[in-house]
Amino acid sequence: MSERSWKEIPIGGIIEEAGNADSYETGSWRTYRPIWDAEKCIHCLACWIACPDSSILLEDGKMVGIDYAHCKGCGICAFECPDKISALEMVLETDAAAAK
Amino acid sequence: MARRLTLTGNDAAAEAMRQIDPDVVTCFPITPQTELMHKFADFVADGEVKAEMVLVESEHSAMSAAVGAASAGARVMTATSANGLALMWEIVYIAASNRLPIVMPVVNRALSGPINIHCDHSDTMGCRDTGWIQLYSENAQEVYDNVLQAIRIAENPDVLLPVMVTFDGFIISHTVEVLDALEDKEASDWVGEYKAMYTLLDTEKPATFGPLDLQDYYFEHKRQQIEGMSNATEVIKSVGKAYEKLSGRAYGMTERYMTDDADYVVVALGSTCGTAKVVVDEMRAEGKRVGLLKIRSFRPFPHAEIVAGLASAKAIGVLDRSVSFGAPGGPVHKEILAALSGTGHQTSIVNYLYGLGGRDISLDHIRSVFEELETVAGKTIAPNEVRFIGLRG
Numbered sequence: 001m002s003e004r005s006w007k008e009i010p011i012g013g014i015i016e017e018a019g020n021a022d023s024y025e026t027g028s029w030r031t032y033r034p035i036w037d038a039e040k041c042i043h044c045l046a047c048w049i050a051c052p053d054s055s056i057l058l059e060d061g062k063m064v065g066i067d068y069a070h071c072k073g074c075g076i077c078a079f080e081c082p083d084k085i086s087a088l089e090m091v092l093e094t095d096a097a098a099a100k
Numbered sequence: 101m102a103r104r105l106t107l108t109g110n111d112a113a114a115e116a117m118r119q120i121d122p123d124v125v126t127c128f129p130i131t132p133q134t135e136l137m138h139k140f141a142d143f144v145a146d147g148e149v150k151a152e153m154v155l156v157e158s159e160h161s162a163m164s165a166a167v168g169a170a171s172a173g174a175r176v177m178t179a180t181s182a183n184g185l186a187l188m189w190e191i192v193y194i195a196a197s198n199r200l201p202i203v204m205p206v207v208n209r210a211l212s213g214p215i216n217i218h219c220d221h222s223d224t225m226g227c228r229d230t231g232w233i234q235l236y237s238e239n240a241q242e243v244y245d246n247v248l249q250a251i252r253i254a255e256n257p258d259v260l261l262p263v264m265v266t267f268d269g270f271i272i273s274h275t276v277e278v279l280d281a282l283e284d285k286e287a288s289d290w291v292g293e294y295k296a297m298y299t300l301l302d303t304e305k306p307a308t309f310g311p312l313d314l315q316d317y318y319f320e321h322k323r324q325q326i327e328g329m330s331n332a333t334e335v336i337k338s339v340g341k342a343y344e345k346l347s348g349r350a351y352g353m354t355e356r357y358m359t360d361d362a363d364y365v366v367v368a369l370g371s372t373c374g375t376a377k378v379v380v381d382e383m384r385a386e387g388k389r390v391g392l393l394k395i396r397s398f399r400p401f402p403h404a405e406i407v408a409g410l411a412s413a414k415a416i417g418v419l420d421r422s423v424s425f426g427a428p429g430g431p432v433h434k435e436i437l438a439a440l441s442g443t444g445h446q447t448s449i450v451n452y453l454y455g456l457g458g459r460d461i462s463l464d465h466i467r468s469v470f471e472e473l474e475t476v477a478g479k480t481i482a483p484n485e486v487r488f489i490g491l492r493g
Contacts, residue, residue, distance in 0.1 A: 004320075006319075006320035006321070006323040006327075009320060009321075009324075010298075011260060011321070011328070012197065012198045012200070012260070012298075012309075012321070012324075013197065013198060013309075013310060013311060013313050013321055014297075014298050014307050014308065015307060015308035015311055016305075016307050017306065017307065017308065018306035018307060018308055019306075024312075
């Protein structure tokens with residue numbers, strides 16, 4: 001819980017900065033975790049285009065991983081990954097955590 | 101210099117809007133509001149205003165577009181009635197919660213069903229808890245004056261809440277009356293320029309609008325809304341005083357018509373107050389101590405003024421033009437009971453339900469209310485003993 005009182009915050013739900021979704025970690029909402037197989041990946045970036053949470057991490061135009069702090073586990077990346085490639089697999093979060 | 105005009109209530113609202121010339125007006129037609137926006141569309145087509153008029157495909161979109169434009173920092177108006185207001189409902193709350201000072205004339209009409217296009221207050225009474233300020237108008241003059249004052253009230257930095265200016269469908273909206281209007285320059289100086297605290301288009305000071313607001317801050321934001329609504333009482337009064345200086349016409353939270361020494365007081369809002377004043381005049385001429393307490397601002401509710409206005413009353417008749425199904429009485433009645441509760445004021449309060457779906461209320465009806473009040477003074481009336489005016493038995 002944040003501690004500022006109703007007298008100290010801007011009215012109307014305004015947040016006095018932009019782009020603050022980055023500081024709101026939605027990864028804890030996840031039921032299924034996307035697991036990326038770097039060996040299979042052909043870096044077509046279909047997952048990067050479709051990800052609604054900008055959670056596909058790129059470096060120099062190539063996929064390097066997944067931002068689990070923000071990924072909500074919607075599974076769109078795994079759906080969009082070409083069937084012949086299947087570099088992304090959705091795994092139950094509890095199973096993924098147990099496997100660690 | 102006042103301009104004397106003969107206008108319908110709808111045209112009086114449109115005339116005020118022409119002089120305000122909001123940045124954005126969103127609209128969708130619905131009887132009996134339609135002619136209001138017809139008239140305003142004429143002003144747009146004739147180049148008399150610079151307002152951006154957005155014609156949308158539903159009232160839900162009319163209010164959504166209003167919220168968007170107001171978030172961008174524009175002064176925004178729209179208007180509706182009954183089922184149109186009902187379709188807006190979701191966004192009506194958002195406009196208030198996001199603290200957007202949108203001003204919306206609402207032409208009171210019975211909510212369906214069965215379908216009906218005539219006046220009652222079920223539409224605006226239904227959204228009395230949306231966080232909008234509600235000003236009820238007695239006639240076309242008050243429609244005009246309330247719309248102009250609503251801009252100043254809504255945009256006051258201590259308030260920043262949207263305002264509904266309500267007036268009775270057909271009875272006011274379609275009846276031609278004589279009224280006095282301000283000169284254009286007086287009106288534009290009165291409303292002045294609106295400068296929003298935050299705008300979507302300010303790249304120097306970017307902000308986030310309408311974010312997710314969960315257990316940690318939602319409650320605090322509601323508390324702020326309560327404060328804004330509470331501040332509105334003083335702002336409505338001070339704007340009313342300033343407007344009196346400009347126009348010569350006085351406005352407060354309530355109007356006390358011969359209540360100071362009255363034994364029997366009728367409480368009402370809207371056009372019925374005009375009818376009641378005639379009855380009060382007639383009965384005063386007969387030596388009866390009767391009065392009318394007119395509620396202008398239903399939200400915020402004028403508790404202090406109500407208590408003062410009813411101080412001498414031995415019996416009070418509260419007129420409700422909408423039903424609160426399952427509750428002991430109508431919405432106005434409950435507020436009056438709450439206002440007097442704990443004040444030690446001993447009086448008999450009778451609730452009258454009238455005028456649903458446009459059912460006429462006559463001088464004789466109101467006279468019979470006063471006559472009944474004379475017989476109940478001193479008696480305890482249960483809150484659920486509701487009387488019906490003009491209903492076939």
